Amino acid sequence: MSLKVGITRFLGTNCDEDVRKWVLSKSATATYLWYEDQFNVKDYDMVIIPGGFSYGDYLRCGALAAQTPVMKSVKEFAQKEKPILGICNGFQILCESGLLPGALLANSEQRFKDQWVELEVKQNKNPFAKQTSNGQVLKLPIAHGMGNYYADSETLKKLSDQNQIWLTYKDNPNGALLNIAGITNEKHNICGLMPHPERANAPWMGSSDGAFFL
Amino acid sequence: MKVGIKIMPRDVILDTQGRAVENSMKANGFELQSCRVGKFLELSLVTADQIKAQADVEKMLKQGGLYNPLIEKFEIQFM
Numbered sequence: 221m222s223l224k225v226g227i228t229r230f231l232g233t234n235c236d237e238d239v240r241k242w243v244l245s246k247s248a249t250a251t252y253l254w255y256e257d258q259f260n261v262k263d264y265d266m267v268i269i270p271g272g273f274s275y276g277d278y279l280r281c282g283a284l285a286a287q288t289p290v291m292k293s294v295k296e297f298a299q300k301e302k303p304i305l306g307i308c309n310g311f312q313i314l315c316e317s318g319l320l321p322g323a324l325l326a327n328s329e330q331r332f333k334d335q336w337v338e339l340e341v342k343q344n345k346n347p348f349a350k351q352t353s354n355g356q357v358l359k360l361p362i363a364h365g366m367g368n369y370y371a372d373s374e375t376l377k378k379l380s381d382q383n384q385i386w387l388t389y390k391d392n393p394n395g396a397l398l399n400i401a402g403i404t405n406e407k408h409n410i411c412g413l414m415p416h417p418e419r420a421n422a423p424w425m426g427s428s429d430g431a432f433f434l
Numbered sequence: 435m436k437v438g439i440k441i442m443p444r445d446v447i448l449d450t451q452g453r454a455v456e457n458s459m460k461a462n463g464f465e466l467q468s469c470r471v472g473k474f475l476e477l478s479l480v481t482a483d484q485i486k487a488q489a490d491v492e493k494m495l496k497q498g499g500l501y502n503p504l505i506e507k508f509e510i511q512f513m
């Protein structure tokens with residue numbers, strides 16, 4: 221039985237095909253989940269929310285996508301403690317949905333960042349970090365204008381205390397507090413990160429460290 | 435009934451857009467201390483009742499995701 225992965229698609233999602241190929245490379249099945257439709261949570265083992273610019277980042281990045289029918293099902297999926305991964309805009313959507321704490325603000329240097337980054341694994345207790353070890357350094361690409369992770373000091377303390385900080389930047393590209401590149405919820409089943417593991421799935425892509433995530 | 439909603443980044447939030455506008459103004463010799471950029475929404479509501487309008491708009495803000503309380507603040511204006 222191969223892993224059944226649902227991949228959400230909103231208007232403006234643009235990493236859906238890359239994520240599908242990444243999932244298929246792991247011999248899992250990939251099914252697109254259209255934003256206007258709810259889905260049966262029993263049909264999937266994992267949900268991935270790919271990156272892009274859902275709704276053209278109108279209102280706030282991820283804000284309108286967070287209000288769609290498919291996200292109602294994603295919330296139900298979350299309650300069942302099944303694994304959810306949000307990448308880039310997917311991370312922003314998870315924050316706007318209230319499934320992850322905090323928000324992503326404009327990069328502190330006021331420009332879009334498209335480059336390779338080095339990340340440090342801070343906890344490997346979540347479903348997407350099992351093949352990595354604490355302290356391991358991963359090389360992944362980023363491509364975002366709004367990746368500056370922000371949360372109030374109380375939330376940041378909670379994230380640290382409860383081991384919810386998943387990945388940090390070695391050299392902070394966007395001003396994110398505590399160098400945060402990725403976090404999880406308290407139960408570690410909902411995970412979000414700004415870098416793109418699906419764009420680093422083979423040596424010819426520049427790195428194959430993204431292969432560790434699935 | 436028309437209702438306006440002014441949404442601004444909270445004071446603690448680094449407003450990069452405001453900073454860029456401020457720098458452009460200063461670079462062109464205009465005098466200002468600072469600039470922050472927000473947005474203004476103009477809603478045409480079905481109701482003509484101000485109390486209902488206030489309640490409806492607050493619901494849109496808080497439950498409909500019109501604003502994010504972590505990073506933004508709002509002001510409702512009846513027009």
